[in-house]
Amino acid sequence: MDFDKSLITQVEQAIGRSIGQAPVLKLKGEASSRSYYRVGTPPESWVVMVMPPDAAKKSEEASKGDAPSELPFVNVHRYLTKLGIRVPHILRYDEPAGMMVIEDLTDETFEQAILKGDKAKWYTRAVELLAQLRARAEKHVDSSCLAFTRAFDVDLYDWELHHFREWGLEAWSNQKPTTEERTQLDAIFQRIAKQLAAAPRGFTHRDYQSRNLMVKDGEIVVIDFQDALQGPRQYDLVALLRDSYVELDRAFVDGMLDAYIVAFEKETKERIDAKPFKQFFDLLTVQRKLKDAGRFEFINRVKGNPGFLV
Numbered sequence: 195m196d197f198d199k200s201l202i203t204q205v206e207q208a209i210g211r212s213i214g215q216a217p218v219l220k221l222k223g224e225a226s227s228r229s230y231y232r233v234g235t236p237p238e239s240w241v242v243m244v245m246p247p248d249a250a251k252k253s254e255e256a257s258k259g260d261a262p263s264e265l266p267f268v269n270v271h272r273y274l275t276k277l278g279i280r281v282p283h284i285l286r287y288d289e290p291a292g293m294m295v296i297e298d299l300t301d302e303t304f305e306q307a308i309l310k311g312d313k314a315k316w317y318t319r320a321v322e323l324l325a326q327l328r329a330r331a332e333k334h335v336d337s338s339c340l341a342f343t344r345a346f347d348v349d350l351y352d353w354e355l356h357h358f359r360e361w362g363l364e365a366w367s368n369q370k371p372t373t374e375e376r377t378q379l380d381a382i383f384q385r386i387a388k389q390l391a392a393a394p395r396g397f398t399h400r401d402y403q404s405r406n407l408m409v410k411d412g413e414i415v416v417i418d419f420q421d422a423l424q425g426p427r428q429y430d431l432v433a434l435l436r437d438s439y440v441e442l443d444r445a446f447v448d449g450m451l452d453a454y455i456v457a458f459e460k461e462t463k464e465r466i467d468a469k470p471f472k473q474f475f476d477l478l479t480v481q482r483k484l485k486d487a488g489r490f491e492f493i494n495r496v497k498g499n500p501g502f503l504v
Contacts, residue, residue, distance in 0.1 A: 200293075202233055204295050209285065219232045227246055240285065241282075242296075244293055245265075265420075266421070269338075270340060270341055271284060271419070274419060279327050279330075280416065282297045283296065302408065304320065305404035306409075308404070313446075314449075317435075318450070321435075325457035325460075332462070333462075340422070341397050346391065348384075348387045348388055348391040349387075352384060354485040355386065355484060355485065357488040361491040365492075366491050386477070386480070386481060390477065390481060394427075396425070397424070398422060400422055403437045404440050426474065429482075431475060432475060434450075436483065451471070455471065490502035490503055
């Protein structure tokens with residue numbers, strides 16, 4: 195059976211009927227080892243996610259421990275569904291084949307939606323959705339969800355900072371720090387990591403940004419959540435408001451942080467002190483952007499994908 199036919203067969207088994215010689219289109223991927231194929235033509239279409247056997251369960255981001263027994267996408271998907279968060283519908287998962295048939299969310303990302311106008315409306319909706327997600331997750335802790343078994347701790351923050359050193363500084367410049375510079379850098383990274391890790395933690399998407407939010411029928415759909423873990427409340431806000439793909443001015447960012455605080459208080463009745471909340475947001479921004487710079491250079495040099503450097 196050729197590859198396209200195997201994708202069509204997966205869809206047919208998922209929906210319980212024949213779709214004939216439906217067209218198959220490979221969709222543009224990002225940094226993931228997974229690949230995606232649209233089978234059919236919208237609105238009569240589905241997406242098949244294809245996962246390489248050696249990367250199906252182990253996170254591509256740094257994390258501790260062995261690969262989990264269950265596919266993280268399925269595990270976290272189940273939890274988010276229980277919370278009432280809109281995620282893509284899973285129609286079939288063929289674990290031996292490494293293929294999953296999911297709802298076709300079409301091609302409109304959050305990034306594309308805001309380019310059409312009414313940026314404030316979309317960002318307000320995104321931060322309110324994030325506040326709902328976080329508030330519900332803090333209320334409904336579930337040890338069976340992988341996101342509650344791993345965390346942004348000192349080691350992970352420190353690893354990400356040194357990932358920047360290795361790829362964003364040394365590989366990029368083809369130079370290494372002196373022994374004295376490296377000692378100073380190690381100490382600074384440890385200090386930042388310890389300060390960030392000391393914050394209270396809860397469910398964190400880890401990459402809640404404009405290309406991991408889709409817009410379908412006017413609704414925001416959350417994707418790419420398989421690396422979720424425990425982290426501070428501000429982390430996903432940094433991913434969204436200090437996005438690598440959309441530049442926002444400080445006044446707008448402050449306004450969206452205020453909107454999040456209001457939405458979170460509405461959900462929980464907890465009042466967040468804006469000043470220290472925003473100060474911690476800024477420190478997290480430094481760590482996240484350094485990590486991104488190193489990660490993008492790593493993807494360029496190791497995976498042969500320079501697209502994130504543009």
